Amino acid sequence: MTALDNSGGMADCVAIPLPGELMTEGRTAPAGPTVQRMLVGAKLRRLRTEMGLSREEAGEAIRASEWKIHRLENGQVGFKERDIIDLLRLYQVTDPTEVAEFVSLAREANTPGWWQHYGDVLPQWFRTYVDLESAAALIRTYEGQFIPGLLQTDAYMRAVVQGAHLDESAEELGRRVRLRMARQQLLTREQPPRVWAVIDEAALRRPVGGREVMAGQLERLIEATKLPNVTLQVLPFEVGAHAAMLGAFSILRFADRELPDVVYLEHLTNAVYLDKRDEAERYLDVMESICDESEPPARTVELLEKLLDEV
Amino acid sequence: MPDDWTTRINTGVPNPARIYDYFLGGKDNFPADREVAEQVVAIAPVALDIVEDNRAFLRRVVRFLAGEAGIRQFVDLGSGLPTQGNVHEIAQATAPDARVVYVDNDAMVVTHSRALLAGRNTVAIEADLRDPDSVMEHPEVRQLIDFDQPIALLLLAILHFVPDDEDPFGVVARFRDALPAGSYLAISHGTRDIPARTDMSPEAMAEMGAKVERLYQLTTASLVTRTRARVERFFDGFDLLDPGLVEIQLWRPDESEPLLPGGFYGGVGRKR
Numbered sequence: 001m002t003a004l005d006n007s008g009g010m011a012d013c014v015a016i017p018l019p020g021e022l023m024t025e026g027r028t029a030p031a032g033p034t035v036q037r038m039l040v041g042a043k044l045r046r047l048r049t050e051m052g053l054s055r056e057e058a059g060e061a062i063r064a065s066e067w068k069i070h071r072l073e074n075g076q077v078g079f080k081e082r083d084i085i086d087l088l089r090l091y092q093v094t095d096p097t098e099v100a101e102f103v104s105l106a107r108e109a110n111t112p113g114w115w116q117h118y119g120d121v122l123p124q125w126f127r128t129y130v131d132l133e134s135a136a137a138l139i140r141t142y143e144g145q146f147i148p149g150l151l152q153t154d155a156y157m158r159a160v161v162q163g164a165h166l167d168e169s170a171e172e173l174g175r176r177v178r179l180r181m182a183r184q185q186l187l188t189r190e191q192p193p194r195v196w197a198v199i200d201e202a203a204l205r206r207p208v209g210g211r212e213v214m215a216g217q218l219e220r221l222i223e224a225t226k227l228p229n230v231t232l233q234v235l236p237f238e239v240g241a242h243a244a245m246l247g248a249f250s251i252l253r254f255a256d257r258e259l260p261d262v263v264y265l266e267h268l269t270n271a272v273y274l275d276k277r278d279e280a281e282r283y284l285d286v287m288e289s290i291c292d293e294s295e296p297p298a299r300t301v302e303l304l305e306k307l308l309d310e311v
Numbered sequence: 312m313p314d315d316w317t318t319r320i321n322t323g324v325p326n327p328a329r330i331y332d333y334f335l336g337g338k339d340n341f342p343a344d345r346e347v348a349e350q351v352v353a354i355a356p357v358a359l360d361i362v363e364d365n366r367a368f369l370r371r372v373v374r375f376l377a378g379e380a381g382i383r384q385f386v387d388l389g390s391g392l393p394t395q396g397n398v399h400e401i402a403q404a405t406a407p408d409a410r411v412v413y414v415d416n417d418a419m420v421v422t423h424s425r426a427l428l429a430g431r432n433t434v435a436i437e438a439d440l441r442d443p444d445s446v447m448e449h450p451e452v453r454q455l456i457d458f459d460q461p462i463a464l465l466l467l468a469i470l471h472f473v474p475d476d477e478d479p480f481g482v483v484a485r486f487r488d489a490l491p492a493g494s495y496l497a498i499s500h501g502t503r504d505i506p507a508r509t510d511m512s513p514e515a516m517a518e519m520g521a522k523v524e525r526l527y528q529l530t531t532a533s534l535v536t537r538t539r540a541r542v543e544r545f546f547d548g549f550d551l552l553d554p555g556l557v558e559i560q561l562w563r564p565d566e567s568e569p570l571l572p573g574g575f576y577g578g579v580g581r582k583r
Contacts, residue, residue, distance in 0.1 A: 196426050231426040257336050281322075281341055288320045291422045298429065 036109035038075035047091040159209025233294035361574035377405035389469030506573025549580025
């Protein structure tokens with residue numbers, strides 16, 4: 001498995017045959033198992049702390065370790081119905097309706113996300129991202145080298161993949177592109193997430209795939225700014241040093257108040273998800289700073305058109 | 312990375328807009344904001360209700376202005392971080408051609424407003440309401456707002472961040488003089504006045520108010536509550552509409568909303 005970068009990249013592009021009907025998936029707003037698990041976990045944590053119980057004490061109630069509770073509360077593992085019921089009893093949640101709702105939520109958390117249809121197409125660590133992304137209400141992303149994946153054209157994406165020397169057949173490349181397009185459907189589904197992207201001028205000037213491909217990509221970006229749920233800002237060279245020079249990252253925010261923001265950082269062979277508040281907030285702070293330093297969104301089309309003339 | 316990367320947006324200093332976001336259950340706040348916010352809630356748990364009530368007041372006021380009053384131009388001064396049910400969404404739901412200007416002097420608020428609120432007939436500008444000319448002469452305001460047509464000026468939960476030595480009455484008067492007759496002014500404002508329905512003694516109320524004001528001194532804008540008579544002075548040159556300047560919960564309430572008045576005064580006036 002390999003990847004360059006989620007949004008720029010190829011993580012969702014490991015070549016394995018795709019069933020054809022998949023292109024229609026992902027149009028509605030599925031919560032996806034990762035997020036459901038986080039939600040159930042967050043609720044369990046709140047109930048436990050309200051009772052003033054330690055993780056160890058909670059663990060005893062379900063014949064499990066403190067570590068197991070830790071993982072349950074962080075949404076890292078699926079739930080057994082019996083465990084949920086025993087924990088709720090311990091937390092004095094006895095209203096049958098409330099218990100039933102909880103159990104049903106936990107059951108949903110154990111069902112597969114839409115991307116599961118892709119079988120082994122996605123590396124495991126990237127499946128989580130696809131799941132989180134499709135459940136997010138707000139996706140904030142900074143890209144220094146690439147056009148964000150959700151906004152890439154077919155041709156641009158092919159050029160990125162070729163540039164990475166992944167050494168694969170035309171057929172495999174075609175499958176990668178289809179998977180990317182499936183992800184992009186979230187932009188135009190009902191109740192789409194808000195996407196707020198900051199793109200470095202470097203990513204806009206590098207003629208990936210040559211002039212024609214890059215011109216097509218810039219036109220695609222201009223189109224994207226017309227979507228009511230997409231905001232693009234350009235971080236110009238003239239800003240000089242800035243807070244995000246270490247590289248690309250995304251912050252996913254969920255509508256549910258109990259769910260924390262999740263920061264996504266991608267590396268060549270794996271990814272890091274940060275949902276501890278203090279860590280995530282460092283990235284939020286950086287994002288605020290570069291959004292302020294970037295050109296305001298109202299100038300984006302003008303800047304893109306200028307770049308288009310210069311391609 | 313050193314912390315001083317951030318220049319205009321300092322997340323290390325408590326900020327009233329982000330504290331308000333915290334009260335509303337938002338996620339655009341930082342430890343410094345939450346520290347103050349949690350202390351405010353500890354002293355005055357009612358703060359959490361008041362901010363919700365203030366949002367509800369805003370909804371009712373904007374719905375009235377866009378509907379019954381027929382207003383098509385809104386200037387929201389000290390608009391704060393975007394949340395659910397922003398002015399242009401409420402106004403344009405009633406009057407799709409309503410035009411809205413969001414004004415704030417906070418860099419993070421402006422960044423978010425430009426990204427998340429601006430669009431057709433809606434702009435967000437960075438300006439300080441204490442300098443009315445900088446708002447009214449702003450090119451984007453001039454482009455969107457016709458000063459010969461009635462305008463609704465919204466000053467919700469913001470004038471209590473302008474202390475007397477910054478001449479809040481002069482500021483509002485300067486805006487008033489630039490508005491054509493038939494324009495509207497909507498204000499909500501924090502107060503220490505005793506709510507009609509409470510078992511708190513005047514002393515306890517005063518002490519609570521003083522403590523909250525002291526906490527806000529730690530933030531980028533200190534809080535100044537005012538009495539009913541003082542808040543009413545902002546409406547000089549306007550006719551207050553029924554029911555006058557009242558606790559926000561009592562201003563033309565929807566039947567579904569419970570009435571536990573207190574904390575903020577609110578009113579709407581029409582320019583003579």
